[in-house]
Amino acid sequence: MVKRIGWIGTGVLGSAVVARLLERGYEVVVYNRTVQKAEQLGVAVASSPRELAETCDLLFLCVKGQDAAESLLFDPERGVVASGRKGLCVIDMSTVAPEFAVSLHQRLEAAGLDYLEVPVSGGREGGRKGTLGALVAGREEVFAQQRDVLGELTSKLLYVGEGGKAQLLKVLNNLAESIHMLAAAEVAAIGKQAGLDLTLMHEALSSMRGYSTYMGVLFERLINPSDVVSTSLAVRIKDLDLAHSLADQFDVSIPMGALAEQLFKLAAQQQGAARDQTECVKLLLP
Structure with a gap:
């Protein structure tokens, strides 16, 4: 059962979805490269993505740009993979190139992590109200495990198949x-x-x-x-x-x-x- 959610990226969409998760009763710990943005949410702030991976039941990523995602996930000292955690699921709500998403599936699964690409539509309003539209790609059994949490955030949730297709x-x-x-x-x-x-x-x-x-x-x-x-x-x-x-x-x-x-x-x-x-x-x- 998911109790403690780690969230990376507290921009316009990320901050709205964090507020929604808090409203629905989840404990949320956040990380953002600009610490002040994270602190404004009034929740616990982690010192690194690695710390989130070590201490949370589920991890969301919501950032702008592939370079940011690459660093947050794979930095050898502070990144998610550096935690050595196995079996943690990373749900990526960012919008990236399909081929980059495919590479994330391959590299994170090789590191022992589950990965779902879940790009969303609906903006700040949809994030805050839990009415986002979301496409999901990745292993179907992983999606089944995380469906309830994603359902708290979306009004339309469609599984589309293998990695890269959602993006x-x-x-x-x-x-x-x-x-x-x-x-x-x-x-x-x-x-x-x-x-x-x-x-x-x-x-x-x-x-x-x-x-x-x-x-x-x-x-x-x-x-x-x-x-x-x-x-x-x-x-x-x-x-x-x-x-x-x-x-x-x-x-x-x-x-x-x-x-x-x-x-x-x-x-x-x-x-x-x-x-x-x-x-x-x-x-x-x-």
């Missing part, structure tokens, strides 16, 4: 999200300049086939402005870079993805990379 699907999803967000921004910008009421526009469009989840995300931010970051422009750019690498690997041209990356980079230059992805709409407004 492949997640990268494709993020490409679609990026394009949908910019399409929604064009729609909202024209409507706003035409004098349409944003609430009316949202209500009308939500009943039509052109509507998308990301149109809803954008209109919610426009109708109820907030500085809270759900998904940053930096993360959106990172996701598009992964999509381009995947497209190159399979010799597929993605012109809309290329334009999306340019526009999100421009938004990051103008508004700041740490700002929410919905700031992209300001590119289109006078």
